[in-house]
Amino acid sequence: MNLVTNSHIALVGLPGSGKSTIGRYLSRRWSMPFVDVDVAIEEQIKCTIREFFVREGEASFREVEQEVLARLLASSRKMVIATGGGAVLKPENRARLAEHAQVIYLSASPHEIARRLQRDTQRPLLQVDNPLQRLLDLHAVRDPLYRDVADFVVAGAGLSAVQVAQRVAMQVELGNQS
Numbered sequence: 001m002n003l004v005t006n007s008h009i010a011l012v013g014l015p016g017s018g019k020s021t022i023g024r025y026l027s028r029r030w031s032m033p034f035v036d037v038d039v040a041i042e043e044q045i046k047c048t049i050r051e052f053f054v055r056e057g058e059a060s061f062r063e064v065e066q067e068v069l070a071r072l073l074a075s076s077r078k079m080v081i082a083t084g085g086g087a088v089l090k091p092e093n094r095a096r097l098a099e100h101a102q103v104i105y106l107s108a109s110p111h112e113i114a115r116r117l118q119r120d121t122q123r124p125l126l127q128v129d130n131p132l133q134r135l136l137d138l139h140a141v142r143d144p145l146y147r148d149v150a151d152f153v154v155a156g157a158g159l160s161a162v163q164v165a166q167r168v169a170m171q172v173e174l175g176n177q178s
């Protein structure tokens with residue numbers, strides 16, 4: 001189906017909450033372009049985010065992230081946007097997301113995410129001895145920020161990625177009926 005919308009659809013949530021996976025599903029469902037902010041960042045920095053974190057540090061990454069997100073949100077072509085898990089940290093990003101997108105928070109428990117990402121080596125913030133503790137800490141800081149910027153929250157506990165995507169789709173489609 002074609003979604004009638006004059007704003008972007010943006011997904012926020014912890015690393016591993018499913019933003020990239022569910023964003024791709026939604027873009028197919030609505031025949032809208034999909035952009036993963038992390039991929040757009042890697043195109044700009046011409047290396048992986050993981051390498052960039054090691055070389056330049058997190059603060060530099062956040063500068064690039066802010067710039068890329070602002071550019072994408074300014075686009076008149078409406079897209080499904082998967083943000084990076086830390087995009088909500090900067091108030092400027094939260095303000096731009098709220099202004100230019102319908103924002104959905106994919107809420108998932110740190111325990112579930114830790115299980116999903118057991119073998120993942122690409123997320124710099126989780127390359128620590130105790131990734132579960134790191135996810136619990138990230139959740140404590142970020143959950144209020146995700147809720148603050150989101151138009152609605154979809155809880156994924158016990159659901160497959162497709163089931164979560166269908167829930168998000170239903171909510172957005174209902175909200176966009178005129």
Ligand SMILES: Nc1ncnc2c1ncn2[C@@H]1O[C@H](COP(=O)(O)OP(=O)(O)O)[C@@H](O)[C@H]1O
Pocket residue numbers: 013014015016017018019020021022082116156159160161162164
């Ligand atoms: N609801 C879900 N149930 C089970 N696995 C999921 C779910 N959502 C995502 N995944 C898996 O978790 C991993 C991380 O998902 P990803 O879309 O990369 O998250 P994000 O972009 O939010 O960091 C992927 O392997 C994906 O297939």
Ligand SMILES: O=C(O)C1=C[C@@H](OP(=O)(O)O)[C@@H](O)[C@H](O)C1
Pocket residue numbers: 013014015016019020038049083084085086087123124125
């Ligand atoms: O949580 C974070 O601060 C980050 C999440 C990553 O995106 P995902 O949420 O897609 O893993 C990526 O932007 C970067 O590694 C920082």
Ligand SMILES: [Mg+2]
Pocket residue numbers: 019020036038082083084
């Ligand atoms: Mg992602």
